[in-house]
Amino acid sequence: MFTYSLKCDAAKAREALGGDYAVVELGGAVKVVESFVALYGGDVPICMYKSWRLTYTDVEAYGLAKAEALVRGDRVIVRLVRGDEKVGLPEMVDGSPLVVHAMDVNEGGVMYRVFRMGGYVELAAKGVANGVKEAFHPKKGVNILIVDLPHMPKFQHLLSEVFELAREHYVELHTTMISDVCPLCGGRMEKRGRLVYCPQCKIQLNRDVNAVWALARNIVRRLGRERQLAELREIFRLYYPNV
Ligand SMILES: [Zn+2]
Structure with missing residues (x-):
């Protein structure tokens, strides 16, 4: 968790x-x-x-x-x-392929994203479990679901869904948005209203979108999967060719 x-x-x-x-x-x-x-x-x-x-x-x-x-x-x-x-840290660290799923829960609803080699998908979901049912297909390999969920009473029912999911899947819960870390270089980004900008990489993103990329980068880094950090950068460049 x-x-x-x-x-x-x-x-x-x-x-x-x-x-x-x-x-x-x-x-x-x-x-x-x-x-x-x-x-x-x-x-x-x-x-x-x-x-x-x-x-x-x-x-x-x-x-x-x-x-x-x-x-x-x-x-x-x-x-x-x-x-x-569910426990299984050795598999999370060594298993292959690794697919990182991320859910951003806030006032605006639930945004679901999948990071995998060769593709990146974004879609709006009705709830945590519904989103997973629609798009989270645990295939061969390691599927890690990152949930960014504020710890507030009004999101309590969604937190219960997260706890339920964690019995079957590898779930990482986050409760604070980290929106100022660059998904490419890991450096600090500058805030520009709702946007963030990396002076090093010259990229600018919506801060919520950036937060989810940063969360994905963070869990991959914490697990010590250095090779996947390079893959995440590749996925980013494929999806945002113009930034
Ligand atoms: Zn950067």
Whole structure:
């Protein structure tokens, strides 16, 4: 549900997890302390990550109960999940092909987008589950659904749909729009009203559209799938040949 990439001593991390990969109860080797996600070896934190979209209360609000942790190079990829949620971080990191589905939920409704090699699709959906039924066809490979959903009472019913979907699919929930990160270079973009502009890449996009591209880039990067970052850039250039 929430994925983090922590830089740390791999040997210590393996020792804490008892191997390269483990699913642990949250509060054991993986703890959330205030807005920090940390991997502990006994009482000692090995590495931690400052989360800009997780606070201590969120752990209870979202029913987060477990953590998946996978050691890769000098990083530990950590995914916080609910007790009933589908786990499978190794597949998310190594499985192929990877298709990233993204849903942007706001006052205007639900916008659904699919990022896959050779194509990019945008369509409006009636709800989270309806959108998935219409367009989310888990085929061979890894399908990750990113949902950008404000944590507000009026969207509570949609949040319930997201929780239900997470029992069957890999779902990543986001609750804050990151609209100032460039989908091509990852640099900061300048705000221009409803638009954002990257001085480095000379591209300008609607900030909501940009936020979803940035979310897709973010999850691919957190999973350590460097090759897919290049693919995302290719998809972007195919879809926006004139920016
Ligand atoms: Zn850029």
